[in-house]
Amino acid sequence: MARYPRWRFFLLLAVILFAGIYALPNVFPDSPAIQVTSAQAGGELAERDLQRVHSALEEAELSPGPGELDGHSWIVRLPDSEAQLRAQNIAERVLGDGYVVALNLVPNTPPWLRALGASPMNLGLDLQGGVHFLLQVDMDTAVEQRMEAWASEFRILLRDEGIRYRDVDERGTEIIASFASAEDMSEARGLARAHLPEFMVSSDEQANRLRLELTDDALREIKDYAVDQNRTALNNRVNELGVAEPLVQRQGADRIVVQLPGVQDAATARRILGRTATLEFRMVADDVDPRRVEAGRPPPGTEIFPYRDDRRPPVVLRRENIVTGDQVTNARSGFDQHGVPEVNITLDGTGARSMQRVSSRNIGKPMGVLFIETRTDFETYEDEDGEIRERAVTSQDKYVINVANIRDTLSSRFRITGLDSAAEASELALLLRAGGLAAPVYITEERTVGPSMGADNIEAGLNSLALGLFLVLLFMIFRYKVFGIVADIALVGNLVVIVGVMSLIPGATLTLPGIAGIVLTVGMAVDANVLIFERIRQELRKGASPREAIDFGYGRAFQTILDANITTLIVAVILFAAGTGTVQGFAVTLFIGILASMFTAIIGTRSIIELIYGGSGKRAPAQLSI
Amino acid sequence: MRAETNIDFMSVRKPLAFLSVALVVLSVVLVLGRGLNLGLDFTGGTLVEVGSDEDIALQAVRDALGAEGYGDAVVMHFGSAREVLVRVPPDVVESADPEADGAGVNRDEVGQRVFEVLSRSIEGLDLRRVEFVGPQVGDELRDQSGLALLMALGMMLLYVWFRFTNKFGVATVTALFHDVIIVLGFFALIQGTFDLTVLAALLAIIGYSLNDTIVVADHIREDFRYSRMTDPEAIINQAINKTISRTLVTSLTTLLVLVSLYIFGGEMLRGFSVALIAGVIVGTYSSIYVASNVLMLMKVDKEDFRIPEPEELDEMP
Numbered sequence: 001m002a003r004y005p006r007w008r009f010f011l012l013l014a015v016i017l018f019a020g021i022y023a024l025p026n027v028f029p030d031s032p033a034i035q036v037t038s039a040q041a042g043g044e045l046a047e048r049d050l051q052r053v054h055s056a057l058e059e060a061e062l063s064p065g066p067g068e069l070d071g072h073s074w075i076v077r078l079p080d081s082e083a084q085l086r087a088q089n090i091a092e093r094v095l096g097d098g099y100v101v102a103l104n105l106v107p108n109t110p111p112w113l114r115a116l117g118a119s120p121m122n123l124g125l126d127l128q129g130g131v132h133f134l135l136q137v138d139m140d141t142a143v144e145q146r147m148e149a150w151a152s153e154f155r156i157l158l159r160d161e162g163i164r165y166r167d168v169d170e171r172g173t174e175i176i177a178s179f180a181s182a183e184d185m186s187e188a189r190g191l192a193r194a195h196l197p198e199f200m201v202s203s204d205e206q207a208n209r210l211r212l213e214l215t216d217d218a219l220r221e222i223k224d225y226a227v228d229q230n231r232t233a234l235n236n237r238v239n240e241l242g243v244a245e246p247l248v249q250r251q252g253a254d255r256i257v258v259q260l261p262g263v264q265d266a267a268t269a270r271r272i273l274g275r276t277a278t279l280e281f282r283m284v285a286d287d288v289d290p291r292r293v294e295a296g297r298p299p300p301g302t303e304i305f306p307y308r309d310d311r312r313p314p315v316v317l318r319r320e321n322i323v324t325g326d327q328v329t330n331a332r333s334g335f336d337q338h339g340v341p342e343v344n345i346t347l348d349g350t351g352a353r354s355m356q357r358v359s360s361r362n363i364g365k366p367m368g369v370l371f372i373e374t375r376t377d378f379e380t381y382e383d384e385d386g387e388i389r390e391r392a393v394t395s396q397d398k399y400v401i402n403v404a405n406i407r408d409t410l411s412s413r414f415r416i417t418g419l420d421s422a423a424e425a426s427e428l429a430l431l432l433r434a435g436g437l438a439a440p441v442y443i444t445e446e447r448t449v450g451p452s453m454g455a456d457n458i459e460a461g462l463n464s465l466a467l468g469l470f471l472v473l474l475f476m477i478f479r480y481k482v483f484g485i486v487a488d489i490a491l492v493g494n495l496v497v498i499v500g501v502m503s504l505i506p507g508a509t510l511t512l513p514g515i516a517g518i519v520l521t522v523g524m525a526v527d528a529n530v531l532i533f534e535r536i537r538q539e540l541r542k543g544a545s546p547r548e549a550i551d552f553g554y555g556r557a558f559q560t561i562l563d564a565n566i567t568t569l570i571v572a573v574i575l576f577a578a579g580t581g582t583v584q585g586f587a588v589t590l591f592i593g594i595l596a597s598m599f600t601a602i603i604g605t606r607s608i609i610e611l612i613y614g615g616s617g618k619r620a621p622a623q624l625s626i
Numbered sequence: 627m628r629a630e631t632n633i634d635f636m637s638v639r640k641p642l643a644f645l646s647v648a649l650v651v652l653s654v655v656l657v658l659g660r661g662l663n664l665g666l667d668f669t670g671g672t673l674v675e676v677g678s679d680e681d682i683a684l685q686a687v688r689d690a691l692g693a694e695g696y697g698d699a700v701v702m703h704f705g706s707a708r709e710v711l712v713r714v715p716p717d718v719v720e721s722a723d724p725e726a727d728g729a730g731v732n733r734d735e736v737g738q739r740v741f742e743v744l745s746r747s748i749e750g751l752d753l754r755r756v757e758f759v760g761p762q763v764g765d766e767l768r769d770q771s772g773l774a775l776l777m778a779l780g781m782m783l784l785y786v787w788f789r790f791t792n793k794f795g796v797a798t799v800t801a802l803f804h805d806v807i808i809v810l811g812f813f814a815l816i817q818g819t820f821d822l823t824v825l826a827a828l829l830a831i832i833g834y835s836l837n838d839t840i841v842v843a844d845h846i847r848e849d850f851r852y853s854r855m856t857d858p859e860a861i862i863n864q865a866i867n868k869t870i871s872r873t874l875v876t877s878l879t880t881l882l883v884l885v886s887l888y889i890f891g892g893e894m895l896r897g898f899s900v901a902l903i904a905g906v907i908v909g910t911y912s913s914i915y916v917a918s919n920v921l922m923l924m925k926v927d928k929e930d931f932r933i934p935e936p937e938e939l940d941e942m943p
Contacts, residue, residue, distance in 0.1 A: 126894075134763065266756065267738050274734075377734075380716070380761050390762045443734035444760035452677070453754040460892035467890055468883030475879060513823050516887060516895050520830065520902070523883035527876040531841075534872045564841060568833035570781050575829050578774030580767065583822045590830065 004610040012607050015599070016493050019500030025113055025120040026499060030105040031065075032084035034091055035244055036074040037100050049099070050074050053091045062087050075106055103262060104244035121503045124511035125447065126582055127461075129454035130261040131269055134445035135234070137254045138376065138392035142226035142439030143173065143219070150196065151175050154212070157195055163188050173214040175199070182208055223254065229438035231256050236434035237272050256441070266448045274441060276374040277431045278325030279416070282317040283358065284366040284403055305370060308401045308418060315400045317368050322358045325372075327351030331432035333425040336417060341425035344415045345432070352412035359410040369402040369416050371428075376440040394440050447581075461515030468519045469495070476526060480533050482612065482625035483605075487529040490604040494525050497596040498589065508592075511585030521593030524568070528561040528601035537626060546621045550609060557602050565594050635866045635914060636859045636922075643919045646912075650804060653811020660814050665821030665897075666757055668771070670716040670764030672736040675755040676744060681707040682751075690747040696740060705893040709754065712740055716761050734758055771825045778832050779806070786836070793930060794847060797920040798839050801912040805835040805905060812904045823898040831905030834880070838913040842869050846918065850928060858927050862918045870914070877910040 036053065038045055050067055057064040057076065064087065065077030078084045084103055091101045105128070107120050125132050147170040154175060155168050163184050168177040179185040185208045192201045192210065198218035202211045227250055234256060235248045247259040263269055285302040298304045298316055306314050330346040347355060359367070375397070378390045402418030419425045449457075473491065476484035498518055502508045536553035544552065569591060576587035613621040666673045676682070687701050687710055696714055704711040714736055737756035745751045759767070782802060786795050809831060813820055845865040855861050881903065888899040 136760075136762075267735075270734065270738075378760065387765070390760060443758070445763045446734060446737070446756065446758040448737070448753075448756040450752065450754045452752060453675075457892065457894065460890055460895070463890035464883075464887045464895075467886035471882040471886060472879045475882065479875065512894055513826060513898065516823075516891065516898055519883050519887050519891075520880070523880035524834070524876070526879050527872075530872050530875045530879075534875075538868070564837050567782060567785065567836045567840070568830070570785065571778050571829045571833035574774055574778045574781065575826055578770050578777065579822065579826065580770075583826045586823070586826045 004606065004614060008603050009607045009610075012600075012603050016496060019497040021113070021116065021500070022118045022504045023496050023500035025107060025109040025118045026503060028108040028110070028120075030107050030120075031077045032079075032081045033065075033075050033077045033104050033106045034084060034087050035102045035104040035106075036076075036091060036095065037072055037102070037239075038098065045069070045072070045074050045099075049095055053094050056090050056094050057087055060086065060090055062090075075104065077106060100240065100242040102242035102244045105262065119503065121499070122509040123454075123458075124509045124514070124582055124585055125259060125261060125454075126449050126512045127454050127458050127510065128261050129264070129449050129451035130259065131263045131266045132260075132445075132447040132581070133258040133270070133273060133443050134251070135230075135256045135258060135273065135441040136378070136390070136392075136444040137227050137230055137256065138394070138440040138442065139223055139226065139254050141392065141394065143222055145439070146222045147173065147175070147214070150198070154192065154196065157191055158188060161187070161191060163191065173219060175210075175212040177210040177212070179208045179210070184208070185210060226439040227254060227256065230441060233435045233437050234258060234273060234441075237430065240430045240434055241269060241272060255444070262451070264451060266446070270443065270446075272427070272430070274376060274443060275431060276376075276437050276440065277428060278372050278436055279328070279428075279432065280321050280325065280370040280372060281323040281355070282319075282321055282368055282370060283362060284368045285316045285318050286366060288316045305368075305398055305400050308371070308399050308420075315368055315403060317370060317400070322367070323347060323351045323355050325432055326436055327354075328432045331429040333422065333429040335422070336415070340417050341419050341422045342415045342417045343419065343425050343429045343432070345413070347412045349412075355414075356409055356411045359406045359408075363406050363408065366403050366405050368400050369418065371397075371399055371401045373397045374440060376442040378442045378444070390444065392440055392442055457512045461512055461519075465515060465519050465522070469522050472522055472526060476529075480529075480626055483529075483533050483536075483609070486605050486608045486612070487526055487533070487601070489608060490529065490600040491522065491525060493604055494593070494597050494600040495522070497600065498593050501592050501596065502589065508588055509585055510589070511582040513582050514585030514589045517586040517589035518593060521590060521597060525593065525597030525601065527564065528557075528597060529605055531560060531564065532557050532601075532605070533626060536624070540624065540626070546613060546624045549624065550613065554602075554606050557606075558598075561598055561602060565598060568594055631867050631870055633867060633870070634863060635870075636863050636918070639915060639919050639922065642915050643923075646804060646916055646919070649811070650807050653807045653814070656811045656814035657807075660817070662810070662814050662820045663817045664768075665819045665824075666713065666759050666764075667822045668764055668768040668820070670759045670761040672714040672716075672740070672759075673755070673757040674712045674714075674737050674740045674744075674753070675704055675709060676712070676741065677709045677752045677754045678748070678750050679708065680750070682710045682748060684710065686748055687712065687744060690743055691740065694739075694743045696743070699740070709893075712744075714740065716764070734760075767822065771822065774829065775825070778829050779803075782832060782836050786840075789840070790843070790847075793921060793924045793926050794843055796924065797917040798836065798843055800920045801839045801916040802832065802836050804912050804916050805831060805908045808908050809901060809905045813901065816900075818897050818900060821897065823895065824901050827898045827901035827905065830902060831909060834906065835909035835912065838873060838876070838909050839917050842866060842873065842913050843917055845869050846921070850926070850930070856928060858922065858925075862921065866914055866918065873910060873913060877906055880906050 036045065036050065054064060054067055054076065062083045063079055067074055067076045076087065078087050088101050088103055095101065109119055151168055151170040154177065158165050164180060165184065165188065166178045166180060168175065177188060179188060182205065185203060189201055189203055189210055192199065192212055196212065198215060199212040200215055202213070203209065204211065231248055231250055238246045238248055238258060238260065243260045243263055245261055247257065249257045251257045258273060260269055288299060288302065292298060293304060293314060293316055296304065301319050302316050303319060304314050304316050327348050327350055328345055329348045332344045334342055334344060336342045373396065374394055376392050376394045379393050380390055383389050402416055419428065473488045476487050478484070480487060498521070502510060532553045536549045539549040539552045572587045572591040576584050579587055613624060615621065684701050684703065691697065691699050691701065691712065698715060700713040702711050703709065737758050741753050783799060786798050790798060806828065809828060813824065842865065845868055846862055849861045849865045853861055853864065855864070884899050884903045884906065887895055888903065891899055
């Protein structure tokens with residue numbers, strides 16, 4: 001060992017040991033478990049309720065593990081997935097509406113490893129099964145809605161200041177206001193500049209017209225707000241679905257990614273995500289001539305809506321809302337004393353005041369509950385450049401679900417009935433709780449992988465890795481004898497380092513192409529050793545001594561091998577930058593694999609070779625087994 | 627230990643040059659004429675994979691779908707007779723009427739609908755996978771992938787330009803394009819589904835092929851500088867002989883893992899492994915013959931190395 005620095009040997013040992021420790025959690029298989037969280041974000045869990053669940057599970061002989069509190073959730077391990085499903089049903093029955101019970105797979109990392117911060121690799125949806133949605137936020141609608149609001153704000157401003165206008169109208173991202181006189185216009189201009197900083201104000205003196213143009217910053221703000229608000233609402237909805245580790249993330253300017261690992265029922269998930277259902281409470285216009293209703297000509301200030309079930313005649317409602325869905329702070333589904341599904345609603349301060357004011361004045365009169373559902377689909381069209389584009393198509397269903405006479409002054413809490421089923425009641429409650437979407441969304445990409453397929457993919461990946469590794473190990477021994485064995489040790493060490501690093505990087509996710517990347521790395525990683533070993537052979541043929549041959553073979557090895565791998569490293573970076581989802585997984589493992597192979601193949605094999613052939617003087621090797 | 631290889635590789639270089647040119651031309655014709663069978667990632671549409679414990683008859687699937695207005699769906703077995711893949715093309719129709727679309731089914735719900743239709747007529751079906759890609763996302767993925775491919779090629783050109791000068795640069799880059807074009811042509815020939823994973827394979831081939839060629843080109847350059855021989859053909863031959871075992875061993879180990887991926891990796895990785903197997907084979911051949919042929923064609927000789935480049939440039943990657 002005289003020539004070879006000892007520290008490198010210890011560096012090798014340290015790296016392999018370190019990577020090995022962090023790779024270790026992957027050896028322990030995950031357990032099926034149920035995860036209980038409060039239905040309210042960040043809500044507390046009552047110890048008593050959890051005890052009740054646990055004893056119910058024990059009674060059902062499901063042999064649950066001890067319950068563990070982990071932040072805001074409570075986890076109980078179960079022996080198999082059948083017990084897991086039954087446990088979920090039992091827990092839901094015991095706990096009722098206030099809690100969400102999700103199925104989860106929890107790692108069985110031993111405590112001492114967890115204390116070191118070690119955890120298994122994240123698996124992509126293609127390996128664990130689940131649903132991936134890419135949702136497109138319909139920005140045109142978001143902007144349109146905001147512009148309408150601004151236009152009406154401007155009208156109110158003008159009215160409050162006593163400025164008379166002919167017309168205030170929004171067109172795209174502009175508000176055009178026209179006035180009868182130049183004085184009115186210039187007053188209005190001052191008002192707009194003072195109160196609407198989001199707009200650039202310009203005027204046309206001849207036509208007495210003002211042009212308010214939305215600034216780019218304000219436009220960007222509208223869009224950012226729409227995406228962020230939608231992300232929050234979607235996050236709430238996903239949490240309500242009871243998914244163990246969901247991901248709701250903004251992607252680019254106007255898209256949101258939703259990933260629901262382990263979810264099998266994509267249809268429900270899709271409905272909950274894309275749906276916008278809300279309620280409005282309005283007074284019934286009960287003094288309308290029925291003939292006008294039949295003719296479809298409601299008196300001014302009223303609207304006709306169909307009743308939910310066709311047997312009842314349409315209802316005429318006043319235009320004014322007493323309360324809208326966004327004033328609902330809490331909604332719970334349940335049953336009334338006759339077993340009819342109902343939704344219990346709690347209003348915020350504004351809503352409650354408004355409800356109180358109107359109901360106290362209208363005791364004995366009927367109030368209607370209007371159900372509004374917005375569906376969003378998209379259609380494709382070709383734009384002027386012949387590019388295929390999408391645009392959102394929304395359609396709204398509005399119908400009355402309930403008309404009841406106000407018996408007493410209502411305030412912040414009351415309940416509504418008239419829903420079709422318990423399932424509909426609980427879905428409506430969910431949507432009211434989670435809040436509306438700022439702009440319609442539609443699904444523009446979906447990838448659903450069934451759980452059996454995920455398991456098959458893992459098996460396929462592991463089998464090909466096993467066979468590939470076996471063949472390469474065998475071949476290297478056959479071709480390079482002792483040196484081959486050394487290269488094989490380095491190759492296995494390389495795998496440990498890849499798995500360790502993948503487990504250590506929090507954002508790294510293993511996908512099926514990622515496994516393919518590891519398999520490919522196994523084949524390509526030996527290249528570094530092949531380069532070195534072939535060079536040693538050449539030197540031996542030329543008559544060099546074993547010592548000289550080893551030194552020459554490894555001389556400038558780093559340079560040569562970096563040089564040989566740099567092209568693949570560049571490609572991996574490009575692939576990561578340009579690729580999406582699972583393909584990025586390939587880029588990650590390829591990149592890590594090549595870096596790891598450079599380390600193990602150069603420092604790793606050299607250290608072991610020096611251990612075997614490193615003697616000097618009398619112990620110097622007479623020949624090499626290569 | 628065996629003696630050093632000494633094969634006269636260059637003796638067959640002329641017929642192989644014709645072969646290479648022919649393959650490249652054929653590939654271009656295939657890609658342009660027949661076209662690539664683009665996967666769902668790039669075309670958009672809906673893909674449903676169902677499985678069962680028993681064999682599924684394709685005709686039954688087609689009949690069930692045809693009756694529900696999905697007659698233009700492509701139906702095929704996937705991996706085995708127990709798995710069926712249904713691909714519904716995106717309808718790029720200008721319809722302003724949302725109700726006109728498949729009895730009011732949202733486009734993103736086609737997958738669910740297909741599965742429902744099939745489960746009604748075939749028992750014991752298991753939904754294995756649904757993929758839905760909207761036309762705009764498909765377009766973007768296609769643009770992005772094309773960009774990635776061009777960027778990879780561009781970066782490689784830059785790298786080669788930095789690392790080699792003149793004739794060697796041209797020779798290496800020719801080998802690179804040779805490989806990429808032939809693999810694309812091969813995919814057009816077998817009409818394998820060209821999706822994102824195949825694109826990843828193609829990029830990996832770019833890295834692999836260039837690296838392989840560079841190792842050989844380096845030796846050729848070294849021998850031109852330091853060898854006492856003067857005949858370019860003999861020098862190239864000697865350099866190839868020196869690197870041939872490394873080239874073959876690395877290709878072989880890579881092929882070993884790729885074949886095991888092909889056998890065990892399942893249907894999802896089949897295209898990926900096929901592309902890489904083709905790429906490694908073509909890449910190995912091109913690292914021996916294409917670059918050297920181009921060098922001969924450009925009449926490389928010792929004069930090209932009379933004034934050696936600065937040493938440090940040579941050593942930098």
